[in-house]
Amino acid sequence: MVWFGELTTPAQLYRRGLWFLLPAVVWILGLLVIPGLSLVALSFAERGQYGEVVWNFTLENYARLLGFGLFGWSPDTVLILLRSLWVAFVTTLICVLLAYPLAFFIASRPPRTRYLWLALVIIPFWTNLVIRTYAWQMLLAPDFPFAKLAQTLGLLAPDAGLYPSPLAVYIGMITAFLPFVVMPLFSSVERLDWSLVEAAQDLYASRVRTFFQAVWPQTLPGLTVGVILTFIPAMGMFVVPDLLGGAKYLLVGNLIQQQFYASRDWPYGAAVSLGLMVMTLVGLALYRRRGKDVDLV
Amino acid sequence: MTAVARPPATGKSLSIENVVKRFGDFTALGGVSLEVPSGEFLTLLGPSGCGKTTLLRIIAGLEVPTEGRVVLLGQDLTPLPANRRPVNTVFQSYALFPHLTVRENIAFGLKSRRMDKQEVERRVRYGLEILQLEKFAERLPHQLSGGQRQRVALARALVNEPQVLLLDEPMSALDAKLRAEVQVQLRRLQQQLGLTFILVTHDQDEAMAVSDRIALMRMGHLEQVGTPDEVYERPRTRYAAEFLGAANLIKGQRHPMGFEAPFGKLALNRTPPWDEGYVAIRPERVRLSEVEPRQNGLRVRVREAVYRGAYQEVWLEPCDLRVRTAPHPTLQAGQELWAELPVDSLVVLDE
Amino acid sequence: MRLNPLIGITAIATLAFLYLPMLAVAVLSFNKTRYGLTWSGFTWDWYGRLFSNPEILEAARNTFLLAALSTLVATVLGTLFAIALERYPWPRKSQGFLENILYLPVVTPDIIFAVALVVAFGAFRMVSSLFEPGLFTMILGHVTFQIAFVALTVRSRLKSLGHDLDEAARDLYASYGYYVRRVLLPLLMPGIVAGAMLAFTLSLDDFVISFFTAGPTSQTLPLLIYASVRRGVTPEIHALSTLIFLLTVLLVLASERLTRR
Numbered sequence: 001m002v003w004f005g006e007l008t009t010p011a012q013l014y015r016r017g018l019w020f021l022l023p024a025v026v027w028i029l030g031l032l033v034i035p036g037l038s039l040v041a042l043s044f045a046e047r048g049q050y051g052e053v054v055w056n057f058t059l060e061n062y063a064r065l066l067g068f069g070l071f072g073w074s075p076d077t078v079l080i081l082l083r084s085l086w087v088a089f090v091t092t093l094i095c096v097l098l099a100y101p102l103a104f105f106i107a108s109r110p111p112r113t114r115y116l117w118l119a120l121v122i123i124p125f126w127t128n129l130v131i132r133t134y135a136w137q138m139l140l141a142p143d144f145p146f147a148k149l150a151q152t153l154g155l156l157a158p159d160a161g162l163y164p165s166p167l168a169v170y171i172g173m174i175t176a177f178l179p180f181v182v183m184p185l186f187s188s189v190e191r192l193d194w195s196l197v198e199a200a201q202d203l204y205a206s207r208v209r210t211f212f213q214a215v216w217p218q219t220l221p222g223l224t225v226g227v228i229l230t231f232i233p234a235m236g237m238f239v240v241p242d243l244l245g246g247a248k249y250l251l252v253g254n255l256i257q258q259q260f261y262a263s264r265d266w267p268y269g270a271a272v273s274l275g276l277m278v279m280t281l282v283g284l285a286l287y288r289r290r291g292k293d294v295d296l297v
Numbered sequence: 298m299t300a301v302a303r304p305p306a307t308g309k310s311l312s313i314e315n316v317v318k319r320f321g322d323f324t325a326l327g328g329v330s331l332e333v334p335s336g337e338f339l340t341l342l343g344p345s346g347c348g349k350t351t352l353l354r355i356i357a358g359l360e361v362p363t364e365g366r367v368v369l370l371g372q373d374l375t376p377l378p379a380n381r382r383p384v385n386t387v388f389q390s391y392a393l394f395p396h397l398t399v400r401e402n403i404a405f406g407l408k409s410r411r412m413d414k415q416e417v418e419r420r421v422r423y424g425l426e427i428l429q430l431e432k433f434a435e436r437l438p439h440q441l442s443g444g445q446r447q448r449v450a451l452a453r454a455l456v457n458e459p460q461v462l463l464l465d466e467p468m469s470a471l472d473a474k475l476r477a478e479v480q481v482q483l484r485r486l487q488q489q490l491g492l493t494f495i496l497v498t499h500d501q502d503e504a505m506a507v508s509d510r511i512a513l514m515r516m517g518h519l520e521q522v523g524t525p526d527e528v529y530e531r532p533r534t535r536y537a538a539e540f541l542g543a544a545n546l547i548k549g550q551r552h553p554m555g556f557e558a559p560f561g562k563l564a565l566n567r568t569p570p571w572d573e574g575y576v577a578i579r580p581e582r583v584r585l586s587e588v589e590p591r592q593n594g595l596r597v598r599v600r601e602a603v604y605r606g607a608y609q610e611v612w613l614e615p616c617d618l619r620v621r622t623a624p625h626p627t628l629q630a631g632q633e634l635w636a637e638l639p640v641d642s643l644v645v646l647d648e
Numbered sequence: 649m650r651l652n653p654l655i656g657i658t659a660i661a662t663l664a665f666l667y668l669p670m671l672a673v674a675v676l677s678f679n680k681t682r683y684g685l686t687w688s689g690f691t692w693d694w695y696g697r698l699f700s701n702p703e704i705l706e707a708a709r710n711t712f713l714l715a716a717l718s719t720l721v722a723t724v725l726g727t728l729f730a731i732a733l734e735r736y737p738w739p740r741k742s743q744g745f746l747e748n749i750l751y752l753p754v755v756t757p758d759i760i761f762a763v764a765l766v767v768a769f770g771a772f773r774m775v776s777s778l779f780e781p782g783l784f785t786m787i788l789g790h791v792t793f794q795i796a797f798v799a800l801t802v803r804s805r806l807k808s809l810g811h812d813l814d815e816a817a818r819d820l821y822a823s824y825g826y827y828v829r830r831v832l833l834p835l836l837m838p839g840i841v842a843g844a845m846l847a848f849t850l851s852l853d854d855f856v857i858s859f860f861t862a863g864p865t866s867q868t869l870p871l872l873i874y875a876s877v878r879r880g881v882t883p884e885i886h887a888l889s890t891l892i893f894l895l896t897v898l899l900v901l902a903s904e905r906l907t908r909r
Contacts, residue, residue: 005818007378020732033769105659135669236757392816406820
């Protein structure tokens, strides 16, 4: 056969192709797939008295994940799972609502400055999340104007800060994920066929109707990517709730981290991780159905 | 003109021997055999999907034939990879290397064969010169117009002094006016260099304008091979008659005196090989007159007459003939006159 | 395109919201007082101290060493992987398997990947002390997710090239080696550079994987900032964060310039 101008045979190509392939595949298998499988194995093990792993098969970790503990059923862990889903959902929703005006605004800039505006969105995206998150700690601190304003309005006890709180977590999450929605959405908006919008207006559609009939369907590919890029990592987010949520507003990410540090309960931590992985895979399956033709990167 | 060695005049430089190419269930070429003499300008003509590009790619070594072989000057090319064949291609997309300047593009084939520096330079200079590219030598392909790019692609192939130059629809990306100009240049260049050119095109005008011979292809087979006027004046099949220019096809039966069409008898200068079949006549060969011609005359009525500037197009009843004549301002729909189908212009089609 | 002014206002406000935290940090990095958030005068002091703080310098060195080494490895592996995926006629099933391998690091939540590494390195340690938490284990972790991003970037470049140029090179007598050197690599270079820059930034940016795989001597800047946030931030950390932010701005603008060419 001739392959890209080269007279060769499939056997020859496979032999050479393997050299290109193997380093990366072995690397990913060895450092992602095998670790992942050992995580699965670990989730069926027991925690020893001193935090060591005891290789006795048990389903107890999964039972605990669903709330069945030593003292009967308690909603704590289930609540954390549901809360993670809820926070991810609300974060995604608000990000989408904020991303539309921003994407349209950037797309409406003249071509010469458009990419500078886009760079303005990308820069915070690349700035370390730990920095952006601790900055919000200060902005929401008791002696900063935001908290002062809330105190004066009587929304907040005197000398209290706006963090740690659910609100702070949402603010942090939106800061973290907004660019993930804006960027893919912008690439859809930029390619928008405006003749459809004009046609809709020609037919005396209202603004709302024009948006939902002529604009929204065209931005679906970008929106889908943005939603996936936000929702999935938001469920596993650890830095933001850790720094802004406080002990009462734990998410799955914190729960996992606790098991590997403070509690030293690796098998349970592994089970929680797999719970998160299942939620992720469900999200991805939805993505596969909706946005097949859109690249992730 | 000494820079490019002429191939020895063996009479037949390239022979394609019973080449078959199948892609899965699809047969792109169903056994094609063709001899191309040295220095000939041959055109593979046909609609898309007829296998012409596949045949070209097989000659270039970019495709392996399922059966058959390609022999150049007695040497079997079939087992050779593309980079070891003394054959070069001008690609439809030109395939210029976007990261190399015009000069570097032209030098590519020479440098990859490790030719010595002076020789590379001499040939590049020659290539730039014959295609008038000296001014653009240091430009990158994206800084050139379509016509300039095409000349670079041509120069890049020619400086290698290939035994055969293959051109894969090289003019399809040019606009009509430029295309006509380039056709003339290409023909002149080929005659100047005396090289074998094989051109692939679906454009019959282009094929007529440049070729020594045309190989008309259809569904993986050669339909007819011949000089442009042979193929045009003496098409062998309905397909050939209709693909090259316009033709009136007349269906009828063989008759002792010639041919019997629904509207009358016609004399032919060849006895048809069939009992029922077609004869063809080009629209410009039908003669119109007020008086009855001596032979093959038909009484007709003008159904429609369209003035086209250089000529006039006329549709006749009841024989449904299309005629091209010098403009007659008086010719009008409904008018009755005589049409003559001259014996020498009536072509008996084999199938 | 005409836009409702409300859209413009919302957009600007959203951008302001994104930049507010960075602005606060930058302002505080010039604040004279060590404690509290009240303004008490302008100073460059904290930037000066930054460069005499051995802990911070060590973390900066680790961060860049980690980013540079892991990017180097990931760029080579990712580029080879992209070529293998795009330029070899793998049977359909193998191709599907390879695609999954490619996307796996992209879609796995980083915290799961991190704890999986913790578990695996725990096991690997029984074989070799190389896997003690430290710069080496961090490089292993970073390369794993970087490979995928490099491969995806290079692959999209490869896809856009088609096969005409390969055929032209072969038609012009190029051997495989000559073609790789003079055609394939130069043409891929923009993609490789873009992929490497992406990988480098991802490494600089990473917190979670570093957090779980770092050892006592391999503190990086994000880890250091996180640790000092737990202890209580100092204006030096503000100064450091501001510098990191400025570096990010430079990197983004540079990569924009490279990829928009």
